[in-house]
């Protein structure tokens with residue numbers, strides 16, 4: 001760099017990111033990785049003033065204390081659509097732009113919802129374990145229990161945003177009957193709006209949760225909703241663990257108050273309640289809704305494009321609301 005070249009912006013990386021994204025960040029910016037510091041808080045207290053940008057993910061977010069330690073922070077670029085780990089009010093009050101990656105992951109999260117739904121209804125992980133353990137060979141052709149029919153069943157969707165609509169479109173292929181619950185009816189949505197979440201649960205064979213996380217939706221799926229879902233109902237969660245009252249879910253499953261659950265997200269990731277690990281009517285995934293090569297790479301590209309555009313023109317392609 002010669003004396004006339006302006007110094008590239010300094011970016012702080014929070015948490016681990018896709019290796020390709022880390023490389024792109026390194027090529028374009030002066031990158032510091034918070035996890036590399038032996039004492040991250042001390043590092044930020046000492047060096048926070050040099051960062052103009054933060055690159056983080058939906059998983060790690062950034063705390064209000066970390067933002068406070070970066071007085072010159074102008075932009076946060078988040079790998080993911082959920083910004084529940086970013087204090088948006090703090091960012092707003094400081095005039096810090098927050099970029100995120102909406103739409104890019106709609107297909108993969110919707111696919112994951114169906115992987116879980118089919119997995120738990122048709123017991124595919126359980127069937128796989130059955131074959132591998134030799135029990136099929138021992139016990140014979142009709143020894144495995146019957147599953148539940150997905151095609152034509154009643155699907156209740158909690159949250160009809162971008163991903164909720166994509167799930168609904170998938171469900172049309174399965175000729176499912178679709179109702180949804182959201183804070184308000186969604187304009188132009190051709191599916192029946194159910195203002196009461198409990199009534200939606202009572203009606204549904206499968207209740208798929210895809211609402212945003214955060215304080216406003218904490219424990220939306222509580223014991224009353226699970227009771228209403230009933231002993232033949234399945235819960236699928238591809239949103240945030242915080243949306244479901246996890247101890248109530250564990251109790252409902254243990255007491256057979258609901259038929260089963262397919263879960264990609266948990267209240268205290270990566271910790272999963274021990275009781276769930278031994279239940280056959282539960283399918284568990286390690287928060288991989290968006291985790292395909294294609295989608296994660298496209299998300300990484302958006303994180304970079306948001307930063308590049310911000311530093312070039314002071315705006316983002318996709319600004320979090």
Ligand code: 8YV
Nearest residue numbers: 057058059079080081082290
């Ligand atoms: C993230 C997610 O990819 O987008 C979100 O909100 O939860 C996932 O898609 C995951 O957090 C990776 O960091």
